[in-house]
Structures are given as C-alpha cells and as structure tokens.
Amino acid sequence: MVANFGFGALVITFLVSLYGIGAAIYGARRAQPAWVESARLAMLLTFPLITLSALTLIYLLLTGHYEISFVYGVTSSAMPFYLKITALWGGQAGSLVFWSWLMSAFATAVTLRKWDRDHEFLPWVIVVALVTVAFFLALVIFFENPFNRFWSTASGQVEAFFQPANSVAIFPSDGRGLNPLLRHPGMIIHPPMLYLGFVSFVIPFSFAIAALVTGRTDDRWIRLTRRWTLVAWLFLSLGLVLGGRWAYDVLGWGGYWGWDPVEIAAFMPWLTGTAFLHSVMIQEKRGLFKRWNMVLIILTYSLVIFGTFLTRSGVLSSVHAFAQSAIGPMFFGFIGLTFIASLALLLYRWNDLQAEGQMHSMLSRESLFLFNNLFFMGILAVCFAGVIFPLVSELFTGQKVTVNAPYYERATGPLFIGLLFLMGIAPLSAWGHSTIKTIGKAVWKPALASFVVLAALIITGMRSIGALIGFWLVAFTAFITLYEYGRAVVARARRTGESLPASFWHLAGRNRRRYGGYTIHLGIVLMAIGIIGIEVFQVETQGTIKAGQSINLSGYQVTYRQLDEFDLPDGRNVARAVVDISRDGKSLGQLFPRRDYYYASQQPMTIPGVRSSMEDDLYVILVDWKPISADGATFKVYHNPLVNWLWLGSIWLIFGTLVAAWPDKDKETERIVIAAPGSAVRQTIS
Amino acid sequence: MKTNALRLLVISCFLALTLGLASRAAAQEPAPTPSDDEVNRVAKQLFCPVCENVPLDVCPTQACAEWRELIRLKLSQGWSDQQIKDYFALQYGDRVLAEPPRQGLNWLVYILPPVVFLGGVALLVSVLRRMRARAAAPTPAPAPPQQPGEPEDEYLRRVEEELKRAEKS
Structure with a gap:
C-alpha cells in the first residue's frame, strides 16, 4: 500500500526528529561532538524522509486514490495535472506535511553550511529546527493524517488510518475536487511563498535561541542570519502581495486586502519581522538593544506558528470551531510553551545582553529606528487585538462580533503615515549622532521639491486631505531617497573619474545593503501610490442594463452586448458576459466578466473583467442576469485609480531585496588574496 | 345656503x-426604487450574517441577495442608514456590524491597542531620558568625531570612507 509507505515515512521522520533533539541536547551538555554529529545527521535525514512522504502524497493525488479522505477532499478526476499537485497545500492535512517539508529543507540547508567558528551554535539550532519539525509531524500523525482512508462501519462512514473492527473499505469513484477559490495561478504560488517566509524566519529564531543557550550573545548570531532574515522577509512579502493579487483577480470585490483575520495572521509576523530587520542594524552598528532584538525574533516565531495555524484552520470563525478542531489546543499549547521557554531563556541571559554603547541623540539613526519599531509594534497591537477579540467576545459574552476595515484603517492609518515619514528622514540621520541642523541641511532640497508636488496637486484640484498627505509623503520620501543616491553617485564619479552609470553600478555593489534598502524603500513608495489611489479614489456603481445599454463611471462607458451560459467538462457552469468598454467615445475593447458555478461544491465564483493601465483599472463584475439574458444583466463597475503601482512597487521591492541579500563576492576575493599573495589575482582585483 | x-x-x-x-x-x-448604488452604500457597512467577514454588498450568496432586497425595501420605506443597521444588528446580532458597538467588553478592543502603544511611547521616552541623562553626565565621549568643517556633508563623508575602505581591500 502506497499510503502506508507514506505514513510510515512520516512516523520514522518523527522518531528521527525526537532522537535528533535528544542527541543534540546530550551532546551539547556533555560536550561530546560525536553526539552532536549524530544529531546533525538526524537533521539531514529528515529531509529525504519527508520528501518521500510528500512525494507519496503527490502520487496519490495524481493517481486519484479517492479512498484516501484527503485526496477525495481536494482533487477530482476532472482537475488538470498541475492543480492536482498544488492540491497538496489545498487542505489542512496536506499543507501541514508541506510546511514540515519546507521547514526540513531550510533547516537542512543551514545544517550543511560550514560551521567552523560557530560550532557551539550547531546543536541548539538543530534542537529548535527539529522541535518545530517534530511538532508539525506530530500534528500530522496524531490529528490530521492525510493518509486516512474511508471505512464503512455499522455506525456509518468513518475516516481512519487503521481499519476499524468490522469495517469495509470504501472506494469513491471520484473526488469532491479542490475548493474553486484555490484554482487560480496565484493560489499555486501564494501559499508556498508564504510558507517559505514562515519557515525561513525559524532560522534566525533558532540562532537567537542558540545564542541565548550558549551565552554567546554578541551580534554573531545576527550576522550569521542576516541573509536568512532578508530572504524570509522577501518570501513573506511576496506571499502577502500574491495573496492580495489573488484576491483582486478572484474574489470579485474590487479590492486586494479585506482585513480578514487570515490575511492579518500572515501580516503580523511580517510586522515584527520588518521591525527586526531594522533594529538588528542598531545592534550590529552600535551594540544596543540586544534584548529588544531577542524579543522581536521570539515574537516573530510565535506569530509564524500562529499564522500557519490561522491560515488553514478557520478557527477564528468561532469558538466552537476551535473546540472541535483537535489541533487548535495543540497549536496554542505549542505557541505558549515555546514563547514562555524563550522568554525564560531571555530572562536568564538578561544581564549578558547589556548594551555596549549609549544613545547620544534623539535624532540619531538608532533613535529613529526605535520610533520605527514603536510604529510597527503599534500596528501589531491593533492587528492582534482585532484578530483575537471576536474569540474573546464569544467566549465571555456569547456575542459574536466582526472587527473589520473601519477599525483597522482608523487605527493603523496614522501609524503607516508615521512609518512613511520615518522612511524618508531616517536614511539621512547618522549612527550615533545627528541634529536638526545636520538632517535639515540634507533634507531641505528634496523637501522643497515635495512641496512643489503638493502645490501642483492642490492646483490640479485634489481636495482629499488623506490623499494630499499621502502623496506629499510619497514625494518627500522618494525625493530624499533618490537625492541621497544621486549625491553619492556624483561624489563617487568625481572621485574616481568614472561615468555616472558606472559609478551608480559600483556604488550599489559596494554597499548593497544600504542601496538595496533604498531600493526597497522606493518599492514601498510605489506601492503606497497604488494603495492611496485605490483607497481614496475608488468609485463604484451598479446597475441592471439591457443588451445595448450602458453604465457610465469616471468617463468610462460599459456597454452590455451579450451573455452566454454553458457547462465546461471540469464540472462548472459558466455565465460569461461580453461588454464593450469605451472612454470619451473611443473604443477600448471588450471585457468578459463571468460567474463560474462549481456543481460539486455548489460554490459560485465571480471572475471580474479588468482593463488595466498605469493610470487606473476598470473592474467589471457580473452580479446577476435575467432568465432571458438580453432582457438584462446586473453589473458592478469599479474604477480603481493607480492600483497597478501597487504591483509594480512589489516587483521593485523584490529587486531591492535581491540587491541587499545577494551573496558578497568581495569576501571571497579577499580570501583568494590571502590564499595567493602577490599572484596575478591581486592585479585582477585592482 | x-x-x-x-x-x-x-x-x-x-x-x-x-x-x-x-x-x-x-x-x-x-x-423610484432605491438604486443598487444606494443599497450598496448601506450594504457596504454591513456584514453577511452567515459567511465570515464578507461585506454584504459583495457577498455572492442567495441569502445575501435577499438581504440586499430587504435593505432596498427599508430604504423605500424611508428608513435611514442607521435605522437599517440597527435593525440588522437586532435581527442577526452585532456580528453584522463592521466593528463591535462601543459598549461593555467591546471597549477592550478599542482601548487595548492605544494602551499598548502608549506603553511603548512611555518606554521609549524613558530610554531616551536615560540617554540624555547619561549624555549630560561627565562621560567624555559624546558624539563620534565629526569633521568640523563640513557637517552637512556628513553623509558624503561616510560614503567616501566606505569607498576608501573598499579600495584598500
């Protein structure tokens, strides 16, 4: 039996993980390298083992073994090949296996690095990684087994791995199929990106714990994991953006972000992770805030586990769902235990984590980073309270409540504005010491330019205060960033006699972290343009029109032509409307908003027709139609200005992160110089 | 007569x-029956009583379509937005509102984040105060050495330093 093989592999991985944890702790405590080495091998073994199990599950999904309840729940014979593979993360049990798989892959990659100088960290990194893997495997093995089968017993149909007494196996002829919402290219990469972000944040956490346990609390652990953190941040950001894009394309409500608890669950570790990314620099440059960095990474880890839990379980919908799901209490128990244990370790090392330096100035880079952290934590507090409160309310008063957009937007808006402002001025301040005078001298030219933009906006008739503040800040931050970059490029060109493009290229190469960071900031600025555009200026209208009639919105004319209804072989009924789009009398082509109805899951999906440009999106949704379609159909039309800048900004952001995280070639050449002094290599470097 | x-x-x-x-x-x-836009204006402020976190104006289910018709009816009877919202909250519970009404335990969700944030501000202020106190104390190592001549080009000085360092390697 293939399923037995897959499950067996999981059980063995679980046992190997437990062994690895024990061996690593024993080896580290007794200073016996052989045991640590054994633990390392156990760590390395988990990856091929989980791979076997995951491949088994994929095989079962591909070959339509519908007697397996997970396979039945997420695939059907009509589904295309690629969707059957991605169905692996289309349900809870499979996504837990997938999570463990990625976790094990990343932990293995870390284990394979050269540990020369950092050997003392190794056993504890292994312990943290394996504890995390073992926890997820335990969930899979004991509570959410994707290899469970259907059995028919006297009392009805049950799902179990082992055959219950007096039961007969059931073999359904077809599966229920993947949730239609998940049948979208965005859904294929969105969860893996998010999960990659989640698991890669475990790596810096494991090094932090290793630093606490071993007492080697200098900034070594931060330097070792800097790239991991950046990569984790990149994946998490990508996961969030792709999720937004998927919502925009598939959910049919004209937006990309709905302040849903599931979204916020993925957003919270991003908040702490971004704060961490900034505040570790204070420790690296100035030896300050070591304790705070520990707190941040511990929070990030807890929120990662929390996020994984929420994105799949639907627990937040009600206390009852939480009580019914067996894994809910397990998750909360695990989060609680790891959080308390980590904090206990931190308190144990509290005195070792004293600041090496002092802060001198309110406007120094480190103080501005502290304000940045304060704002991120403020947003986190708002998000956390909002996500948790419905549960609390139902638990204590029995009253179900909804916490949604108005609450979050009102509370986080000023904090985001503060962050945008800081993003502008912080790069101008120096480590250690800055004054109003030094910052002011650097800031006045770009600030002046930004006020010119503001005046231009007011003159052209923009009256929304929110948009004016937003666009002014966008201009302010963008100008400062570009100005700083430009000044450095010119200074370098003057100094070295290079051309400006060459100077630009080399400068970025010399300090990729700074200029990668600037590039990321510019990406955020571009995204902010899109967000302000759609948040402030989105308009919508809805109307029922006969064939040939039109709806007008923001200068666009949407004319209803026809509607066809037909069945597709993959088990859905499609109603597809054809509308002509024109603007000021000029034809802009046709859009095809449609409604797909999936028979098996009895689920409708609204796929918008979108005409997209850098200026705006025209987003048309088919809401309803009359029995004789020419008699009328109801359309909802959104005009979403500037929203494309959001997607453009996120691509820019990826680019910036890659610049910042790309492995340093310089260090390798340094090593070569040492290896071969006086040889030809030196000449090639100069 | x-x-x-x-x-x-x-x-x-x-x-x-x-x-x-x-x-x-x-x-x-x-x-003039209330237009779809008027209905949506109200429905946007309400949430589907059965699905989680789906605003009533975009919810595709049949039940929600009927609720939207109910809003249309109420609007045609001259009800205000607030009256309709209250009516829905009474019928289906507070969960149909976009945020919890400000009463009783619900205050928690409004008070907690500002309290945490203010706590953060207080912490930050105390850190900065301590910093200023230390800076005022006779510890002689104030700001890192600064080129007295051209403070405005401090940033460029940093860039140049890095360039020099890079050339050395």
Missing part, C-alpha cells in the same frame, strides 16, 4: 388637494 355651498367647495377643494398631494407623495416613494 350660498355660504354653505361655498364652504363645501372650499372644504372639498382642500380635501382634494391634500388627498391628491398625499396620494402623490405615496405614489412617489415606491416609484
């Missing part, structure tokens, strides 16, 4: 006028 007839005429005219007006008013209200 004449006066009576006149009075009758006046009264009947008055009645006809008021009745006519009244009937016109009555006819006027249902005639």
Whole structure:
C-alpha cells in the first residue's frame, strides 16, 4: 500500500526528529561532538524522509486514490495535472506535511553550511529546527493524517488510518475536487511563498535561541542570519502581495486586502519581522538593544506558528470551531510553551545582553529606528487585538462580533503615515549622532521639491486631505531617497573619474545593503501610490442594463452586448458576459466578466473583467442576469485609480531585496588574496 | 345656503388637494426604487450574517441577495442608514456590524491597542531620558568625531570612507 509507505515515512521522520533533539541536547551538555554529529545527521535525514512522504502524497493525488479522505477532499478526476499537485497545500492535512517539508529543507540547508567558528551554535539550532519539525509531524500523525482512508462501519462512514473492527473499505469513484477559490495561478504560488517566509524566519529564531543557550550573545548570531532574515522577509512579502493579487483577480470585490483575520495572521509576523530587520542594524552598528532584538525574533516565531495555524484552520470563525478542531489546543499549547521557554531563556541571559554603547541623540539613526519599531509594534497591537477579540467576545459574552476595515484603517492609518515619514528622514540621520541642523541641511532640497508636488496637486484640484498627505509623503520620501543616491553617485564619479552609470553600478555593489534598502524603500513608495489611489479614489456603481445599454463611471462607458451560459467538462457552469468598454467615445475593447458555478461544491465564483493601465483599472463584475439574458444583466463597475503601482512597487521591492541579500563576492576575493599573495589575482582585483 | 355651498367647495377643494398631494407623495416613494448604488452604500457597512467577514454588498450568496432586497425595501420605506443597521444588528446580532458597538467588553478592543502603544511611547521616552541623562553626565565621549568643517556633508563623508575602505581591500 502506497499510503502506508507514506505514513510510515512520516512516523520514522518523527522518531528521527525526537532522537535528533535528544542527541543534540546530550551532546551539547556533555560536550561530546560525536553526539552532536549524530544529531546533525538526524537533521539531514529528515529531509529525504519527508520528501518521500510528500512525494507519496503527490502520487496519490495524481493517481486519484479517492479512498484516501484527503485526496477525495481536494482533487477530482476532472482537475488538470498541475492543480492536482498544488492540491497538496489545498487542505489542512496536506499543507501541514508541506510546511514540515519546507521547514526540513531550510533547516537542512543551514545544517550543511560550514560551521567552523560557530560550532557551539550547531546543536541548539538543530534542537529548535527539529522541535518545530517534530511538532508539525506530530500534528500530522496524531490529528490530521492525510493518509486516512474511508471505512464503512455499522455506525456509518468513518475516516481512519487503521481499519476499524468490522469495517469495509470504501472506494469513491471520484473526488469532491479542490475548493474553486484555490484554482487560480496565484493560489499555486501564494501559499508556498508564504510558507517559505514562515519557515525561513525559524532560522534566525533558532540562532537567537542558540545564542541565548550558549551565552554567546554578541551580534554573531545576527550576522550569521542576516541573509536568512532578508530572504524570509522577501518570501513573506511576496506571499502577502500574491495573496492580495489573488484576491483582486478572484474574489470579485474590487479590492486586494479585506482585513480578514487570515490575511492579518500572515501580516503580523511580517510586522515584527520588518521591525527586526531594522533594529538588528542598531545592534550590529552600535551594540544596543540586544534584548529588544531577542524579543522581536521570539515574537516573530510565535506569530509564524500562529499564522500557519490561522491560515488553514478557520478557527477564528468561532469558538466552537476551535473546540472541535483537535489541533487548535495543540497549536496554542505549542505557541505558549515555546514563547514562555524563550522568554525564560531571555530572562536568564538578561544581564549578558547589556548594551555596549549609549544613545547620544534623539535624532540619531538608532533613535529613529526605535520610533520605527514603536510604529510597527503599534500596528501589531491593533492587528492582534482585532484578530483575537471576536474569540474573546464569544467566549465571555456569547456575542459574536466582526472587527473589520473601519477599525483597522482608523487605527493603523496614522501609524503607516508615521512609518512613511520615518522612511524618508531616517536614511539621512547618522549612527550615533545627528541634529536638526545636520538632517535639515540634507533634507531641505528634496523637501522643497515635495512641496512643489503638493502645490501642483492642490492646483490640479485634489481636495482629499488623506490623499494630499499621502502623496506629499510619497514625494518627500522618494525625493530624499533618490537625492541621497544621486549625491553619492556624483561624489563617487568625481572621485574616481568614472561615468555616472558606472559609478551608480559600483556604488550599489559596494554597499548593497544600504542601496538595496533604498531600493526597497522606493518599492514601498510605489506601492503606497497604488494603495492611496485605490483607497481614496475608488468609485463604484451598479446597475441592471439591457443588451445595448450602458453604465457610465469616471468617463468610462460599459456597454452590455451579450451573455452566454454553458457547462465546461471540469464540472462548472459558466455565465460569461461580453461588454464593450469605451472612454470619451473611443473604443477600448471588450471585457468578459463571468460567474463560474462549481456543481460539486455548489460554490459560485465571480471572475471580474479588468482593463488595466498605469493610470487606473476598470473592474467589471457580473452580479446577476435575467432568465432571458438580453432582457438584462446586473453589473458592478469599479474604477480603481493607480492600483497597478501597487504591483509594480512589489516587483521593485523584490529587486531591492535581491540587491541587499545577494551573496558578497568581495569576501571571497579577499580570501583568494590571502590564499595567493602577490599572484596575478591581486592585479585582477585592482 | 350660498355660504354653505361655498364652504363645501372650499372644504372639498382642500380635501382634494391634500388627498391628491398625499396620494402623490405615496405614489412617489415606491416609484423610484432605491438604486443598487444606494443599497450598496448601506450594504457596504454591513456584514453577511452567515459567511465570515464578507461585506454584504459583495457577498455572492442567495441569502445575501435577499438581504440586499430587504435593505432596498427599508430604504423605500424611508428608513435611514442607521435605522437599517440597527435593525440588522437586532435581527442577526452585532456580528453584522463592521466593528463591535462601543459598549461593555467591546471597549477592550478599542482601548487595548492605544494602551499598548502608549506603553511603548512611555518606554521609549524613558530610554531616551536615560540617554540624555547619561549624555549630560561627565562621560567624555559624546558624539563620534565629526569633521568640523563640513557637517552637512556628513553623509558624503561616510560614503567616501566606505569607498576608501573598499579600495584598500
């Protein structure tokens, strides 16, 4: 039996993980390298083992073994090949296996690095990684087994791995199929990106714990994991953006972000992770805030586990769902235990984590980073309270409540504005010491330019205060960033006699972290343009029109032509409307908003027709139609200005992160110089 | 007699006028049924009572379509947005509102984040205060050495330093 093989592999991985944890702790405590080495091998073994199990599950999904309840729940014979593979993360049990798989892959990659100088960290990194893997495997093995089968017993149909007494196996002829919402290219990469972000944040956490346990609390652990953190941040950001894009394309409500608890669950570790990314620099440059960095990474880890839990379980919908799901209490128990244990370790090392330096100035880079952290934590507090409160309310008063957009937007808006402002001025301040005078001298030219933009906006008739503040800040931050970059490029060109493009290229190469960071900031600025555009200026209208009639919105004319209804072989009924789009009398082509109805899951999906440009999106949704379609159909039309800048900004952001995280070639050449002094290599470097 | 007839005429005219007006008013209200946009304006502020976190104006289910028709009916009867929202909250519980009403335990969700944030501010202020106190103390190592001549080019100085370092390697 293939399923037995897959499950067996999981059980063995679980046992190997437990062994690895024990061996690593024993080896580290007794200073016996052989045991640590054994633990390392156990760590390395988990990856091929989980791979076997995951491949088994994929095989079962591909070959339509519908007697397996997970396979039945997420695939059907009509589904295309690629969707059957991605169905692996289309349900809870499979996504837990997938999570463990990625976790094990990343932990293995870390284990394979050269540990020369950092050997003392190794056993504890292994312990943290394996504890995390073992926890997820335990969930899979004991509570959410994707290899469970259907059995028919006297009392009805049950799902179990082992055959219950007096039961007969059931073999359904077809599966229920993947949730239609998940049948979208965005859904294929969105969860893996998010999960990659989640698991890669475990790596810096494991090094932090290793630093606490071993007492080697200098900034070594931060330097070792800097790239991991950046990569984790990149994946998490990508996961969030792709999720937004998927919502925009598939959910049919004209937006990309709905302040849903599931979204916020993925957003919270991003908040702490971004704060961490900034505040570790204070420790690296100035030896300050070591304790705070520990707190941040511990929070990030807890929120990662929390996020994984929420994105799949639907627990937040009600206390009852939480009580019914067996894994809910397990998750909360695990989060609680790891959080308390980590904090206990931190308190144990509290005195070792004293600041090496002092802060001198309110406007120094480190103080501005502290304000940045304060704002991120403020947003986190708002998000956390909002996500948790419905549960609390139902638990204590029995009253179900909804916490949604108005609450979050009102509370986080000023904090985001503060962050945008800081993003502008912080790069101008120096480590250690800055004054109003030094910052002011650097800031006045770009600030002046930004006020010119503001005046231009007011003159052209923009009256929304929110948009004016937003666009002014966008201009302010963008100008400062570009100005700083430009000044450095010119200074370098003057100094070295290079051309400006060459100077630009080399400068970025010399300090990729700074200029990668600037590039990321510019990406955020571009995204902010899109967000302000759609948040402030989105308009919508809805109307029922006969064939040939039109709806007008923001200068666009949407004319209803026809509607066809037909069945597709993959088990859905499609109603597809054809509308002509024109603007000021000029034809802009046709859009095809449609409604797909999936028979098996009895689920409708609204796929918008979108005409997209850098200026705006025209987003048309088919809401309803009359029995004789020419008699009328109801359309909802959104005009979403500037929203494309959001997607453009996120691509820019990826680019910036890659610049910042790309492995340093310089260090390798340094090593070569040492290896071969006086040889030809030196000449090639100069 | 004449006066009576006149009075009758006046009264009947008055009645006809008021009745006519009244009937016109009555006819006027249902005639322009509230548009989809008006319905959506209200529905946007409400949440689907059965699905989680789905605003009523975009929820594709049949039940929500009927609830939107209910909003249309209420609007045509002259109800205000607030009255309709209250009606839905009464019928289906507070979960149909976009945020919890400010009462009782619900205050928690409004108070907690500002309290945490203010706590953060207090912490930050105390850190900065301590910093200033230390800076004021006679510890002689204030700001890192600064080129006295050109403070405005501090950033460029940093860039140049890095370039120099890079050239050395």
